[in-house]
Amino acid sequence: MDFLVGAFKPPCNVSISFADARTRKQVPLKKDNGQTIMVPLFQSQENIIGEVLIEPTQGKKFEHNGVKIELLGQIELYFDRGNFYDFTSLVRELDVPGELYERKTYQFEFSTVEMPHESYNGINVRLRYILKVTIGRNYISNIVECQDFVVRNYTPPPSINNSIKMEVGIEDCLHIEFEYGKSKYHLKDVIIGKIYFLLVRIKIKNMELEIRRRESTGLGPNTYVETETLAKFELMDGAPVRGESIPVRLFLSPYELTPTYRNINNKFSVKYYLNLVFVDEEDRRQHTMASSSGILVWFFSGVGGFIFMSYSCDLQF
């Protein structure tokens, strides 16, 4: 039966490896089948260098129409599955048509690649980067091998980062004033703020701070919006009285956040909101925000660590 098996097996094994695989940082990536694999992490403007190894199986020779490697940045919308929109596409020819008798390695190099967008895996949209090796063949389908990698771009801290301060409430029930130290946070940042109660007429059981992600895909009438709560963080237990102020300190690192994406290639946007939720004693949830989606905050991938004891209480009661 061996020859039968051999007949359907690809005539060769293809593997792609990176030159700096040992030192490069690996990050987890969720694949279509639900498995998580570790893949290398790049950022824009980096050189992507490596080699492709082609090994004919059982030492048999085979013919090909040429070998090429492509670097693709793709956006895939799930309502339009299977159609990839390539926003980046670079090609390197590795071999001219001919025959392969034995294993052969090809060096490749993409230097200072522009990768403007970050890898993203959302509900309705995926943005991914792959290296794709294609061995062209006559009459029968090409042999294709893909290697995912992840791109994260580090943006410098924004020069303007205002605090958020707002007075909101439900008329004659609850008036609060809240203040968050910044409106833009890097992903390992900590949200620091203060909630100041101006009027309390409802029996509050607790107060939570939610981080919500709003992902919108498509354009015009075909826009799909998905909202997802990524973090629920209890800020207060019990009912405060007028004049009470409650500290907010939420570390962002435990949550799977991404930077804010605004209109990536006219395909999708990802925005984040902070939302204060009050639960009253009958377990009714009250959103105090003017819009139920909360306060828009801007996340970015910053560089370096942060100072944690940055909290201070200046609001005197």
Place this chain on the structure above:
Amino acid sequence: MISDGVEDEEKWLTAGIAGLQQNAFYMHRALDSNNLRDALKYSAQMLSELRTSRLSPHKYYELYMRSFDELRKLEMFFKEEARRGCSIIDLYELVQHAGNILPRLYLLCTVGSVYIKSKEAPAKDVLKDLVEMCRGIQHPVRGLFLRSYLSQVSRDKLPDIGSEYEGDADTVTDAVEFVLQNFTEMNKLWVRMQHQGPAREKEKREKERSELRDLVGKNLHVLSQIEGVDLDMYKDTVLPRVLEQVVNCKDELAQHYLMDCIIQVFPDEYHLQTLDVLLSACPQLQPSVDIKTVLSQLMERLSNYAASSAEVLPEFLQVEAFSKLSNAIGKVIEAHVDMPTIGVVTLYSSLLTFTLHVHPDRLDYADQVLGACVKKLSGKGKIEDSKATKQIVALLSAPLEKYNDIVTALKLSNYPRVMEYLDTETNKVMATVIIQSIMKNKTCIETEDKVEALFELVKGLIKDLEGNLQDEIDEDDFKEEQNSFARLIQMLYNEDPEEMFKIICTVRKHILTGGPKRLPFTIPSLIFSCLKLVRQLQGQDENPFGDETSTTPKKIFQLLNQTIEALSSVPAPELSLRLYLQCAEAANDCDLEPVAYEFFTQAYILYEEEISDSKAQVTAIHLIIGTLQRMHVFGVENRDTLTHKATGYSAKLLKKSDQCRAVYACSNLFWVDDQENMKDGERVLLCLKRALRIANAAQQMANAARGNTGSVTLFVEILNKYLYFFEKGNPQITVSTIQGLIELITTEMHSDTTTPDPAADAFFASTLRYIQFQKQKGGAVGEKYEPIKV
């Protein structure tokens, strides 16, 4: 319904404990395998049990204590981790990832404690962060317990002076600031508790609140333990901040408890130096706060402090403690217009105790206190409230106890004015207290004006006060109080007869107002007091100055006579008679024949005119005979008159047996042993014979009336009298008379008509035995008795 609630609660507690133990088990496993992430996860789950709202504070405490024990283990683990190189700062962040706030904050406090210990950050910063973050718990019970946990884990890590956590400069301030803030927040939570939940459970909530009060109070205790809190800091920071919180919380329970706490936990010396600050808070408290107890506690502590050592007394003077307290009390009373009388009196009572301890030499202070009290009481009329009157009694008793001397108390001019506010009943009680104090200390009241003052105090006993209804007085109580007053009269004494006489006159003046019910108690006491003076004067026979105005026995006797006459209004003839006789005897000793005669005359008149009861007559006649027998001052004529009268009365008694006994008793009047001129054997015999006749007549009468002759007792009694005079050598009593009498008795005893009387038989038998005995004695007596045949 209620029992259901309790059962449910029990069930919830059990469930809570089970959940806690289960997670604690997993936590232990994670700890054992050094799995930090799991340890945090399970500890957070374990602490989630504390998020319950279903338990009463009491049950919640049980759950809390269990969690507390588990957290100790976690803390140990964190310490280990830190030693193994795990960054404590990372740990501090890591625990803050917990989504639920309560577990998060418990963990934060636990790590915070390790963080301070590691000294990687200044203690003050960590503490400030912790106490600030804890604001997230606004639920009263959970918040109180969380903050109490914070206070517990931090108390040995405060950046106190001399502590290893002390920082560069002035970190004590931070330590104090931390505790004060925690205290303030806890108190707010505690006060808020009363407004949560339905109004009908208010009482239950108040009970629960008072169970939790120690959690709040512990902060004050911690403050008092901080070395760095010296007097200046206490004065400038601690006390004002604490008081601000106390005043502003406007809650009765909290204010009372916290004021009490302040007074109890901080040193007396501090209180003394910050007295005005502390006191100025008092009028600002809620009207319903039991301010009197608070202030009383304060004054009690200060009193004890003053009593502890004499060295601290100058401090009291320096800060003018008395005037400050006195002012404060005034203000408190002004601020609380409707404060009940009992409150007012209690306050003054405490102040008085304080004064007595601190300024025992300043009697004017004590008087001021009483004066202020009078002022507050004025316009309220008599005090009706029994508790309040009790307090007044306590107030008035305090100086008595302190000085052990009523004389000092008598100098307090406001003392009697306070007493005026007591109702009659209590007034009497107070008077009794005063008298008892005098008795106990054996105080002598030595001058007339003091007596006047004292009588002003005890006037409730001396006379009926206006508006007093006699009918409600218990007879026994009345007797007791009058007896004690009578005893008081005996305590009024001065060695100088002049002064003593003045005292007596004063007493007399007062007691004569007492009315017929009191006189029988008071007059005898006065009489004997007078007689004591008479006996004293009796020693110094002649008045050395011959001064007309000076006190002489004669003058006293005149007074006595008038005094006893006062009893006629009662009337109490028997008592008067006895007193006359007493006086007569005293006059006898003073050799004042006319006076003695006069007294006897009075006694006889009383006997004739007033004493009609036959039993009383018997007693009276025996008293007269007894007294008269001892009189030696009378000349023959006077004596004869009186003796004759007495014998006459005796023979006129109603019952024959009484007649008989009185008559043979009269025989003694004619035979006074130590006076040769008064031995009239013939008249003795006459008396005895007459007695025999009467005895005989008595028997015949009995025979006629009842058919038997009755007992021979009278005969035996007469026989004994015979024997007495026989022995004394009365020549008229001969062996044959005695012999005859013995035979008569023997015959009588054997006669059929005689009723057997064992007592009489025994009496007779022992009389005979006596004769035998005397015979056997030999000598002169034996010879004398020898001829009597038995």
